Amino acid sequence: MTKSRLEAFSDGVIAVIITIMVLEIKPPLGFDVAAVRPLVPVFLTYVVSFVFIGIYWNNHHHLFHAVHRVNGATLWANLHLLFWLSLAPFVTAWVGGSHFATLPVAAYGGVLLGSACAYYILTRMLLRTHGKDSTLAKALGTDVKGRISLAIYVVAIALAFAQPLISCLLYVLVAVIWLCPDPRFERLVGAKD
Amino acid sequence: MTKSRLEAFSDGVIAVIITIMVLEIKPPLGFDVAAVRPLVPVFLTYVVSFVFIGIYWNNHHHLFHAVHRVNGATLWANLHLLFWLSLAPFVTAWVGGSHFATLPVAAYGGVLLGSACAYYILTRMLLRTHGKDSTLAKALGTDVKGRISLAIYVVAIALAFAQPLISCLLYVLVAVIWLCPDPRFERLVGAKD
């Protein structure tokens, strides 16, 4: 089974997710600075979510570059990841409109955590069909970034019930950690080519 | 005529359908647990619809893997399937907001039934151009799952007028039946490769 249609479908879903989030930024009713001010948290949340989805697309792109075989389980693991990502527009709108209240910030963290777990499951499914000596296995390695992200997300969700703004900073921190595409993949896949 | 553009267009439409459904989950106005409670049925319906569209994408992917020729009739049979699937965001929003009332639940079943019939018609159109001894014909076989689904949908729609919650459970049952990608295709197409 070829991976090209799975990539095309994932690209389509991620492209729609990253773009329809902007529909949640309602144009302000007034046209002066006062009317724009409530948009600031909405806009900031949009930027973070855009980067967050962008990171997943980037990592997905790098991951599947090293993938040779997909099967039925991979298709569902991939759809599971897309499910969590598809909730991004909802939590983005909720957080942005709430001025960073506890429950929306925790829910946002829940979507980030769910996406990270889904990505982890996807990599395990792919490893099962590629073997320990595959380029993929070497490229994924011990996945330190992935483990650190999961830990930070759990802490941030718990913190949302005390200091939601610090949770938001932790979400940004994870984005910064991931912002550069994974050099492990570029190095290894490049070496193989 | 090649099948690649038909696949690309179907992927695009299904990617948009599966993603814009989330726009129907309006962010709650409040930020406490009470404000979130009305979202529970909306969210559950979203999960079921996501899985339902995911199953169709999965089956479409497997089906066209065994397809070699498409003609004008195939294009329209495929668009007919996409039409029924495109109604999913509408019935999802209606059921979710109705707390599982009779008419929305029946309408949801109608869309599921219409999609199942459209998929059946599409497979018949494809069989006509591929012949009885094709990989496709062998892979489709007697299509037991398809027939059972149709029967369950008809029962569930009728039941919606007495016990809409049981209809919903029946919709979930069909999803569970289809959740695994069709092993017939994987085995046969794999054997051919």
Next chain:
Amino acid sequence: MTKSRLEAFSDGVIAVIITIMVLEIKPPLGFDVAAVRPLVPVFLTYVVSFVFIGIYWNNHHHLFHAVHRVNGATLWANLHLLFWLSLAPFVTAWVGGSHFATLPVAAYGGVLLGSACAYYILTRMLLRTHGKDSTLAKALGTDVKGRISLAIYVVAIALAFAQPLISCLLYVLVAVIWLCPDPRFERLVGAKD
């Protein structure tokens, strides 16, 4: 310059157009038959618009099957077509909510007429780069269907100011005329292959 990215982009835009129209069908607030009745014209308009966009995708697919070269002018002629098609969700929502009033029905016809003209311009642009003896030129032939459609659209728009319902029937008539993919293309392109 290759045609594949133009096809991919057109597929993407048309896939989004045909799918977001469903967002204009707002779920009814009530859950009985009375609440559903106002949806009937909205739903009928949706079906016609879906078929109308489907016809353009179908014809676009067949047209570009016979195309070998695209240039800058082709890209813009194609974007011009996509512009007119992109107005479909707007006029669909307006007609559906108006119970077929004069101005919305005329505007709907305007979008159909604009799309038909844009498609005509696109075929002329393509003919210029393909020559009189190309498969494309033979396949397009005298384009009787295209000319008839244009005439019917002009009549229907004028009639909207007297009998908007008859205009709607004329729009449906044009859809019926085009519903079958163009046999000229299938025959000629098939003969060439």
Next chain:
Amino acid sequence: MTKSRLEAFSDGVIAVIITIMVLEIKPPLGFDVAAVRPLVPVFLTYVVSFVFIGIYWNNHHHLFHAVHRVNGATLWANLHLLFWLSLAPFVTAWVGGSHFATLPVAAYGGVLLGSACAYYILTRMLLRTHGKDSTLAKALGTDVKGRISLAIYVVAIALAFAQPLISCLLYVLVAVIWLCPDPRFERLVGAKD
């Protein structure tokens, strides 16, 4: 690393952006000419934004035609461009509903300026991996159009605080300058093929 998935993802995002803008044109509540009049500025802004996004797609298409290698930095430079373009539906809706007030017109210019800068950064990133003697370097040349556009955008944003309508005319002027696909690329890439 191949460029095809980057192109496919960009096509997907741009296709969604160019199409969802139409959702911001709300169907008028009335059905006479008076009800339609407030739509005129909304519609004009939509046309300009459609052309603006169309120009970026066109240039992106031409640019990547001359590109051979993409790396992690390119992926992010491309996402940065898509981020600015994704704000187009928001500023389009805001300008259209404001009858060309100062702040929305300046914000619209800000999105145009941000997109132009992001495109410039993308070309520099690509040049770094392609070298001075590449087709790409020759095709980009001194990028006169790009520099002129940046200057006009800065002037137009400043002017918005005095004469927003003139700013709008300047935005249209830049669109006219770019409307033709870049002949440098067509000539050079054509010569190479």
